[in-house]
Amino acid sequence: EPEVTQTPSHQVTQMGQEVILRxxxxxxxxxxxxxxxxxxxxxxxxxxxxNNEISEKSEIFDDQFSVERPDGSNFTLKIRSTKLxxxxxxxxxxxxxxxxxxxxxxxxxxTVT
Amino acid sequence: xxKTTQPNSMESNEEEPVHLxxxxxxxxxxxYIHWYRQLPSQGPEYVIHGLTSxxxxxxxxxxxxxxxxxxxxxxxxxxxxxxxxxYCILRDVAIYTGNQFYFGTGTSLTVIP
Numbered sequence: 419e420p421e422v423t424q425t426p427s428h429q430v431t432q433m434g435q436e437v438i439l440r441x442x443x444x445x446x447x448x449x450x451x452x453x454x455x456x457x458x459x460x461x462x463x464x465x466x467x468x469n470n471e472i473s474e475k476s477e478i479f480d481d482q483f484s485v486e487r488p489d490g491s492n493f494t495l496k497i498r499s500t501k502l503x504x505x506x507x508x509x510x511x512x513x514x515x516x517x518x519x520x521x522x523x524x525x526x527x528x529t530v531t
Numbered sequence: 532x533x534k535t536t537q538p539n540s541m542e543s544n545e546e547e548p549v550h551l552x553x554x555x556x557x558x559x560x561x562x563y564i565h566w567y568r569q570l571p572s573q574g575p576e577y578v579i580h581g582l583t584s585x586x587x588x589x590x591x592x593x594x595x596x597x598x599x600x601x602x603x604x605x606x607x608x609x610x611x612x613x614x615x616x617x618y619c620i621l622r623d624v625a626i627y628t629g630n631q632f633y634f635g636t637g638t639s640l641t642v643i644p
Contacts, residue, residue: 422574449630451631453575453634460634460635460636460637461569461575461618461632461634462634463631463632463633463634466630466631474631509574509575511574511575513630518563518565518580518622518630519577519580520567520575520577520632521577522574522575522576523574524573524574525573525574
């Protein structure tokens with residue numbers, strides 16, 4: 419069964435450093451998402467992406483965040499200057515056109531020290 | 532998006548049916564009812580969705596009240612693998628938006644062997 423993959427599974431970085439989280443969505447899906455989940459809290463929407471542009475973004479997704487689809491398979495989330503409060507599990511998801519079902523990846527645990 | 536209310540936690544014995552309730556008294560006519568679950572240390576996983584009629588799939592059944600102000604996710608025979616947080620989410624049928632989800636705190640289901 420096709421699945422969304424994410425790398426790395428765990429990223430440790432120092433405050434102020436840039437990080438790039440990578441996702442490979444399911445191949446025929448055209449809608450892509452990033453969510454995050456701070457430990458013990460609920461899953462929060464960050465951004466949705468379609469047709470090479472951001473569809474919607476939440477208040478969390480400020481100027482420190484950016485997304486990109488650099489090629490036909492990868493979808494990345496960049497945090498330009500990480501803060502301690504960016505420590506969370508980051509989930510990528512994708513869905514195909516005409517479907518409401520989102521497929522989530524296993525997540526990347528980001529730890530900012 | 533309209534708000535949903537779910538119990539914080541529920542318990543079920545293994546191999547017995549589980550009924551997970553969700554109240555959504557302010558649901559609009561174009562809101563779909565989605566259920567996702569999150570197994571420990573994993574990303575959310577699609578379970579089922581519906582609009583007005585009851586729905587069945589291989590994982591579960593969704594019973595929707597006639598006035599649509601509440602719904603119930605039914606797991607017909609709980610297994611230990613069904614221990615997860617179950618989220619009931621409403622999302623408007625808007626074709627040209629990202630259709631991202633706004634997760635609440637969900638119901639944490641414990642399955643007792």
